[in-house]
Amino acid sequence: MYSDIFSRVYDAFGWNYYPESFAQLLLRWIEEMEIKVKSMLDLGCGTGVLCGIMQEHSISTHGMDLSTGMIAMAKEKYPNIPFDVGNMVTWKPENTYDLVTSTCDALNHILDQEDVKKVFRNVYSYVNAGGSFLFDLLREGEAEECEPVDLGELDGKRLQFQIYHPGENLVTLQTDLFDGETLVNTEKIQERLYDPEWIMTELKKAGFSEVQCTDQLLKEHDSHAATWFMIARK
Ligand SMILES: C[S@@+](CC[C@H](N)C(=O)[O-])C[C@H]1O[C@@H](n2cnc3c(N)ncnc32)[C@H](O)[C@@H]1O
Known part of the structure; x- marks a missing residue:
């Protein structure tokens, strides 16, 4: 769970660069x-950056996230976009959408395979016929272990960040906040690596007809992304 502290870290330390660059990729895709995209829902929308950019391009957007801190920031930045707090495993919107997205490994934050299957079944129920579910997945080797590094200061306190693998297929992102030498807050975000083949099989079982996994979202890209893009068409 992204606490209020972690939510503030997200934009303050430029981690919002990902949805910004993803939005440009998505528009070109x-x-x-x-394809015609009039409406879009972003699952695990974080601070709302992707929704904000897509809305500027005349797509009616809606965002949801598990973290109240993330949603509070999204609402403050984009007061005209609807944002909801919820767990994508169980949450269902009232509307249906041409496009459902989930970016920057939001899906990897779901640790239980049964819950991932539930997300796919849910999404299938609220994507319009002919619409798409497009999300990215952490690729093995992408989240390399790293020693604690100082990111800078948050409210006069030193912020340290590290990545490690506590077990097979698991990744932990840890932030520690120090007042002088005293540790005043620790936060651990757990992620799970998924086999893209398993993901594709489960998307098909959920009802999606065309399912694709690629590291090149755009045809003309000659360099490959460090992430998997999964595209499922209803
Ligand atoms: C790495 S952040 C990415 C945020 C945003 N998509 C972006 O690209 O900047 C992952 C987000 O997924 C959210 N998240 C994790 N598990 C979730 C769940 N079960 N339901 C909804 N959101 C979830 C977290 O709260 C967090 O905001």
Whole structure:
């Protein structure tokens, strides 16, 4: 769970660069695929950056996230976009959408395989016919272990960040806040690596007809992304 502290770290230390660059990729992908996207829902929307950019491009957006801190920041930044707090495993919107997205390993935060299956079944129920569910997945080797590094200061306190693998297929992102030499807050975010083949099988079982896994979302890209993109069409 992203606490209020971690939510503030997200934008303050530039971690919002990912949804910003993803939005540009997504806009080009929509153009390349020649699909009509009038409405979009972003699951695990964080501080709302992707929704904000897509809304500027005349797509009606809606965001949801488990973290009240993330949603509070999203609402403050984009007061005209609807944002909800919820768990994507159980949460269901009232509307349906042409496109459902989930970015920056939001899906990897779901640790139980049965819960991932529930997300897929839920999403299938609220994507419009012909619409898509597009999300990224952490790729093995992408979240390399790293020694604690100082990120800078948050409210005059030193912020340290590290990544480690507490077990097979598990990744922990840890932030520690120090007042002088005293540790005043620790936060651990757990993620799980998933086999893209398993993900594709489960998307099909949930009802999606065309399912694709790629590290090149755009045809003309000659360099490969450090992440898997999963695209499921209803
Ligand atoms: C790494 S952040 C990515 C945020 C945003 N998508 C972005 O690209 O900046 C992962 C987000 O997933 C959210 N999240 C994790 N588990 C979730 C769940 N079960 N339901 C909804 N959101 C969840 C977290 O609260 C967090 O905001």
